[in-house]
Amino acid sequence: MLANHIGHYSLIMGLLTSILIFFLSLKSYKLKIIDKRIFSISFLQLFFVLVSFASLVICFVISDFSNETVFNNSHSNKPILYKISGTWGNHEGSLLLWLLVLVLFLFLFLINSKNELKRYRILTITFQQVIIIGFFLFVLITSNPFNYLFPRPNEGLGLNPILQDPALAIHPPILYVGYVGSSLIFSATLAAVIENYISKDWAKNIKTWILISWIFLTIGIMVGSIWAYYELGWGGFWFWDPVENVSLMPWICLTALLHCVLVLEKRELLKSWTIILSIATFTLSMCGTFLVRSGILNSVHTFANDPSRGLFILCFLFFLITISLIIFFVYNNEKQKNFKKIYFFSKEVSILVNNWFLMYFLSVVFIGTLYPIFLEVLVENKISVGPPFYIKLIVPFLIFFLIFMSIGPNLKWIKETNVKNKIQLIIFFFISLLVSLLIYKNIGETNLINIFLIAASFYLFIVTIRDLFSKESYNFSKKISHFGFSLLILSILLNAILSSEKIINLKVGEKFTFKNEKIFFKSIENNQKENYKSVIGHFTIQDDKNNIFLFKPELRIYDQPLVVTSEADIKTTLLKDKFLVMNAIKGNEYFNVRYQVKPFMIWIWISTLLLAIGGFLSLYKRVHEK
Amino acid sequence: MKLFKIFFILAFILNSFSTSFAEKNDQLTIKISKNLRCVICQGQSIYDSQSEFAVSMKLLIKKKIEQGLSENEIYEFLIDKYGEWIVYDTGFNKNTFILWALPVLLFFLGGAIILKKLVFRKN
Numbered sequence: 001m002l003a004n005h006i007g008h009y010s011l012i013m014g015l016l017t018s019i020l021i022f023f024l025s026l027k028s029y030k031l032k033i034i035d036k037r038i039f040s041i042s043f044l045q046l047f048f049v050l051v052s053f054a055s056l057v058i059c060f061v062i063s064d065f066s067n068e069t070v071f072n073n074s075h076s077n078k079p080i081l082y083k084i085s086g087t088w089g090n091h092e093g094s095l096l097l098w099l100l101v102l103v104l105f106l107f108l109f110l111i112n113s114k115n116e117l118k119r120y121r122i123l124t125i126t127f128q129q130v131i132i133i134g135f136f137l138f139v140l141i142t143s144n145p146f147n148y149l150f151p152r153p154n155e156g157l158g159l160n161p162i163l164q165d166p167a168l169a170i171h172p173p174i175l176y177v178g179y180v181g182s183s184l185i186f187s188a189t190l191a192a193v194i195e196n197y198i199s200k201d202w203a204k205n206i207k208t209w210i211l212i213s214w215i216f217l218t219i220g221i222m223v224g225s226i227w228a229y230y231e232l233g234w235g236g237f238w239f240w241d242p243v244e245n246v247s248l249m250p251w252i253c254l255t256a257l258l259h260c261v262l263v264l265e266k267r268e269l270l271k272s273w274t275i276i277l278s279i280a281t282f283t284l285s286m287c288g289t290f291l292v293r294s295g296i297l298n299s300v301h302t303f304a305n306d307p308s309r310g311l312f313i314l315c316f317l318f319f320l321i322t323i324s325l326i327i328f329f330v331y332n333n334e335k336q337k338n339f340k341k342i343y344f345f346s347k348e349v350s351i352l353v354n355n356w357f358l359m360y361f362l363s364v365v366f367i368g369t370l371y372p373i374f375l376e377v378l379v380e381n382k383i384s385v386g387p388p389f390y391i392k393l394i395v396p397f398l399i400f401f402l403i404f405m406s407i408g409p410n411l412k413w414i415k416e417t418n419v420k421n422k423i424q425l426i427i428f429f430f431i432s433l434l435v436s437l438l439i440y441k442n443i444g445e446t447n448l449i450n451i452f453l454i455a456a457s458f459y460l461f462i463v464t465i466r467d468l469f470s471k472e473s474y475n476f477s478k479k480i481s482h483f484g485f486s487l488l489i490l491s492i493l494l495n496a497i498l499s500s501e502k503i504i505n506l507k508v509g510e511k512f513t514f515k516n517e518k519i520f521f522k523s524i525e526n527n528q529k530e531n532y533k534s535v536i537g538h539f540t541i542q543d544d545k546n547n548i549f550l551f552k553p554e555l556r557i558y559d560q561p562l563v564v565t566s567e568a569d570i571k572t573t574l575l576k577d578k579f580l581v582m583n584a585i586k587g588n589e590y591f592n593v594r595y596q597v598k599p600f601m602i603w604i605w606i607s608t609l610l611l612a613i614g615g616f617l618s619l620y621k622r623v624h625e626k
Numbered sequence: 627m628k629l630f631k632i633f634f635i636l637a638f639i640l641n642s643f644s645t646s647f648a649e650k651n652d653q654l655t656i657k658i659s660k661n662l663r664c665v666i667c668q669g670q671s672i673y674d675s676q677s678e679f680a681v682s683m684k685l686l687i688k689k690k691i692e693q694g695l696s697e698n699e700i701y702e703f704l705i706d707k708y709g710e711w712i713v714y715d716t717g718f719n720k721n722t723f724i725l726w727a728l729p730v731l732l733f734f735l736g737g738a739i740i741l742k743k744l745v746f747r748k749n
Contacts (some may be wrong), residue, residue, distance in 0.1 A: 379721065383721065384714050
């Protein structure tokens with residue numbers, strides 16, 4: 001109860017410090033001297049938000065049900081880890097986390113930007129503070145996590161059991177750092193536009209922030225995906241669900257920005273485009289928050305459907321977009337002609353091609369996610385845009401994208417002249433065509449587009465492996481990331497083509513064969529756990545070499561709230577995952593059993609990690625160069 | 627040559643995964659159920675869901691396949707019953723042609739802009 005009040009008041013204090021910093025920074029901008037008080041007040045602001053967040057965590061840990069958020073989302077006999085993670089497993093708490101990360105990023109910027117231009121620095125603070133004030137108001141007005149309940153209920157309503165999972169405990173914070181990091185890129189870009197500071201130096205500085213956002217977004221999406229794989233998906237890991245798309249969109253945009261800013265850094269080209277991408281990335285992050293929170297989307301992530309929240313974010317988003325457009329058109333004057341030569345076979349053009357394709361993928365995801373919403377409003381026709389749409393529109397273009405990605409990074413800045421390199425690239429291309437034909441003959445894949453896709457991804461794979469071991473360029477981080485990406489595409493592709501499965505209804509004592517394996521349902525075991533009842537099935541799987549593996553898929557029956565979840569048992573090896581999951585059939589002794597063999601599953605996660613590690617290496621290098 | 631060897635080995639491994647054609651009906655059921663939305667769940671396909679609705683749907687699909695209906699006939703039957711919303715793969719019709727065409731149009735527009743910028747510089 002005490003924590004509840006402390007949390008509430010420090011939130012209000014945080015808002016006051018925000019307003020104070022906003023005015024101080026405006027004053028500093030006029031006087032061209034940074035008011036020293038900004039630093040101490042920023043620290044105070046971070047402190048208040050931190051206290052507020054910590055108090056909410058405490059409310060959850062001690063199960064203080066006089067707090068409405070705790071009452072709605074917690075239960076006294078939940079394990080401690082999920083009491084803590086429950087703090088951000090709901091709308092109000094997750095917004096408080098948003099706010100915390102926003103403030104944290106501004107603070108990090110403040111202490112890491114001492115060598116930057118003064119007025120640029122002040123303006124960045126101002127813009128970031130505008131966003132922070134907006135979110136303070138949003139939290140306090142529409143979704144206060146510290147609402148007080150009287151009389152105090154004795155027990156809470158509980159957290160959705162599918163969210164009670166270690167991966168999901170860390171998924172939101174990681175993803176939020178990625179999302180919110182883009183706010184700083186946004187503020188810094190607007191400040192740089194006004195100060196006419198879009199230049200080589202700026203590109204160097206902003207790249208650090210882009211990398212941070214990008215790394216966290218990559219890992220955040222991956223963790224969510226892993227969770228979906230073993231908890232939600234019955235073996236799937238990406239469903240083109242609107243909420244997944246919403247996290248993918250800023251990622252694509254940020255990836256484009258990451259490449260585009262290289263051109264700016266090396267050749268001072270593509271200035272306006274960099275600005276547009278920076279603004280778009282943050283807008284897409286906000287858009288994601290709006291779509292998820294407004295309850296427009298039909299998804300597992302929709303915690304609560306409250307129109308006033310959606311409306312607030314929509315207005316705020318509209319306000320930010322308007323401001324950034326005005327700033328862009330008033331201050332951005334790329335009028336001064338630069339006559340730098342651009343050749344078709346150069347790195348800058350290939351990065352342009354990369355951006356072109358990425359923007360296409362972005363538009364597919366964007367239109368696919370939003371179109372059904374508009375259609376329903378306009379003509380009251382409810383349609384679903386699902387995986388087939390995305391696959392049909394993305395795959396043909398992905399083939400060319402992969403080929404360009406194999407060639408592009410090997411070109412030099414300004415103009416490519418190396419003939420040996422070109423010959424090697426052509427030879428590799430024929431090798432990969434050969435490989436895909438071999439695969440085609442072996443598995444009887446009949447879809448022509450798939451064959452080309454396999455060829456293209458093998459091509460990229462071979463080229464990135466060659467680059468990984470070549471000594472020509474020292475940009476190791478890029479090589480790792482590009483290799484990770486090629487491995488990712490290849491493993492997703494092979495996984496999709498080669499996965500096989502069997503669904504069958506079984507009762508204890510029965511067995512079935514799947515390919516060369518015998519699956520036997522031995523027994524079931526009932527247990528009472530801390531906050532759920534568990535039913536564990538004991539299965540043995542005997543493969544063709546007579547090795548016997550024990551599988552224990554589980555059913556969990558939670559009673560607050562009453563939900564049944566299935567926990568798959570997965571045996572992972574380097575070559576394939578074996579995935580067994582079972583489900584009860586009502587009023588019947590039979591269980592619905594699904595057995596899947598999924599090749600190269602683990603490589604999807606490893607390659608995503610490589611992608612992030614590449615980003616991390618680049619960041620490390622940048623920090624140490626300074 | 628080393629590379630060649632590796633790929634031959636890889637191709638051999640892939641070979642061992644090949645699917646038999648005896649389970650064709652099962653495969654078709656899976657394919658269809660992946661393309662159908664579970665109308666009572668949140669954002670899951672019939673294939674992914676274990677709700678009673680999804681389970682009975684899967685049985686229905688199997689029955690329809692055994693009756694000799696083709697994939698498209700089954701979709702038409704279900705759309706009549708539950709509305710267009712149930713199918714994930716929206717066809718190409720007067721309501722969706724913008725959905726399908728717009729991204730591709732944007733792609734060509736982007737290409738045109740890039741080309742124009744590059745060519746104009748040269749002149």
